[in-house]
Structure formats: structure tokens, C-alpha cells
């Protein structure tokens with residue numbers, strides 16, 4: 001059994017990691033940290049775990065050396081303390097944005113500050129197995145992925161790899177997301193009577209995950225807008241790109257199959273009949289699946305590519321556990337077999 | 345018997361007792377297909393039924 005610990009376990013990503021790791025057949029969870037909640041049962045913040053664990057939060061200073069350390073800390077914390085964490089475990093998966101970008105200039109542009117620890121940037125592999133499976137297998141340090149970036153990357157990757165996009169035109173991506181993306185901290189804006197039923201355009205321009213999309217797809221002229229909708233979990237990216245030459249839907253089928261056959265967690269969803277014809281985030285809640293679909297307007301060459309995920313699943317903790325499986329030589333799908341619910 | 349979907353190019357296996365005129369559904373794109381020939385196996389888009397899919 002691998003001994004793993006979670007630094008920062010009281011937030012939503014920490015809770016999702018804990019849910020997946022406690023049920024994982026190859027893993028034993030040693031410590032889960034929270035400075036604020038030290039001594040309290042982890043089930044006091046994650047009630048779905050009642051009866052499944054008697055673990056209590058400990059302060060980070062109490063964490064013993066282990067095989068794998070997951071970091072689920074607020075932005076900037078992991079980078080400032082990475083040497084301390086690296087002394088505790090030979091393998092680290094950091095779910096924050098601190099080590100996602102390879103280029104310090106890109107980091108400064110999108111995060112508006114100097115990277116606190118640029119020497120470590122090159123030591124992390126970007127944790128999207130659909131791109132970096134072999135590098136992740138060999139890695140000691142893997143960076144988790146951004147949820148909106150993941151939905152967008154998986155929507156654009158087949159088109160980018162097949163060279164179908166007219167790179168002289170802009171690619172516009174609208175991402176609709178659930179409220180859990182805002183994290184477990186409450187704010188005036190998340191107060192239930194204010195948030196409930198809202199369609200909130202909260203990141204119309206300048207979203208930081210754009211940097212990850214440019215880095216991973218190579219599509220330079222890509223623009224993201226994020227809208228919070230009436231959903232707790234889920235993200236669906238709808239990308240609009242223009243084909244560089246006349247194509248048919250068959251060309252799109254070939255491109256998507258080339259990118260995702262036989263990926264264990266990416267399904268091509270583009271059906272001619274039935275109710276769920278294109279990716280729908282609600283049936284993915286709690287799963288590690290990314291459903292990807294497309295449509296083509298042959299008259300204008302506009303390709304609409306859609307990817308749905310659970311933002312806490314494939315968009316965060318699920319991908320992180322998938323990476324741990326690869327890094328530790330476990331079955332890639334171990335602990336991630338939940339199929340989701342219908343109806344839900 | 346194996347053939348391909350005329351809509352999405354998925355490989356489709358037909359049972360040995362498949363007969364001409366049978367309707368099959370593509371497992372990948374969900375389109376309804378009519379078996380227009382069994383030797384060699386060939387599929388064509390079946391006439392569409394009324395659409396009741398909406399917002």
C-alpha cells in the first residue's frame with residue numbers, strides 16, 4: 001500500500017481527493033492537514049465521508065514522511081514551501097496553479113506577479129495524462145490542472161493536433177461552470193439568495209487558465225470567458241474555431257478518434273438521436289470522465305467543440321489521482337471507476 | 345460481417361443472420377442505418393423519423 005497525505009484537506013479539492021483516496025485499493029491515507037481545523041474529524045467538513053474514516057485534521061507540522069504528497073493549498077502557498085514538502089515525500093502532486101506554466105514570463109503576465117520559486121518550474125510535469133502520459137509515469141513532481149483549462153484543452157486538442165484550425169482567426173471559448181469552482185470560502189457574492197438562479201459572467205476576459213490553454217494546445221489566439229450557472233459541480237467548455245480549409249464532419253470524427261481512442265477517461269459524445277446528444281456535465285458529477293463532442297457549420301466552416309467535466313473530478317482531484325496512478329505504476333483507472341448517476 | 349457507418353465511419357459488426365432492410369443503430373454516432381446489402385455488407389442512412397428533441 002502506498003502511504004499518501006494531503007496538505008490542505010478542508011477545501012473542496014482536498015475533500016474530493018480524500019473521497020477518492022480513501023476508496024482507492026492501492027492507497028492508505030496517512031495524514032490530512034488543516035491548520036484551522038486541527039483535531040477535528042475530516043468528516044466534520046466532508047460529511048459524505050462519515051463512517052468511512054476516523055481521520056482527524058492535523059497541522060502540516062505533524063505530517064510524517066510518506067510515498068506521495070498531494071498539495072491542495074491556496075494559490076502561491078505550494079511554490080513558497082515546496083522544499084519543505086519535497087523533504088516529506090519523493091513524489092508530489094500539486095493541485096494549485098503554482099507549477100502549471102513552464103514560462104516565467106507567461107506566469108508574470110497572467111498572474112500579475114513574479115513566480116515565487118522559478119527554479120522549480122522545470123521540475124514539474126503538467127498533469128494531463130491525455131498529453132503527457134509517458135512523462136507523468138517518469139515524473140517525481142506533477143502539477144494538477146486548471147478545471148476551465150482542462151475542459152478547454154480537451155475540446156481543442158483534437159483540432160489542434162489534426163491541424164484543422166485556421167490560426168489566423170480567433171478561437172473563442174465560453175465555459176459554463178458550477179459554483180464549487182469558487183472554493184469553500186464564502187463571500188457576499190456566494191450568499192445563497194444572491195447566487196441561486198444567477199447566470200454570472202464572472203471572468204469575461206483575462207482568465208488565468210488561458211495561459212494553460214495556450215501552453216498545451218499551441219493555439220495562440222484563444223480567448224476564454226467564464227460564466228457561473230445554476231450548478232454546484234461541472235464545467236462545460238464550448239469552443240468556436242474556424243476550419244482552415246473545407247472539411248466535413250467525417251474529418252472531425254477522424255480527428256477526435258485520433259486524439260482519444262483509446263483514452264480511458266475521454267468519451268466522444270456526438271449522437272444523432274436520444275436526449276443526451278452532446279456532452280452534458282450533470283451526468284459526469286463525481287466521475288473522472290471528460291465527454292467531448294462537436295458540430296460543424298459547413299457553410300461558414302465554424303467548428304463548435306464541446307467538453308464537459310466535473311470541475312472537481314477530471315478538472316482537479318480526479319486528474320490528480322490519475323497522475324498518481326501513473327507515477328506509482330498502478331492501474332491508471334484505479335480508484336476512479338465511478339460511472340456517475342442517471343437521473344441526477 | 346463488418347462494415348462502416350456512412351455517417352461517422354465507425355466499424356459496425358452485423359450479425360450473421362442480418363437481412364436486407366433491417367435497421368441498425370451506429371454505436372458511435374447513434375444514427376439509424378438501413379442494411380441495403382448483406383453480401384457485401386452495406387449500410388445507408390435510414391429515413392429520419394419525426395424530431396422531438398428541443399430545448
Ligand SMILES: [Zn+2]
Nearest residue numbers: 349352370373
Ligand atoms: Zn456512426
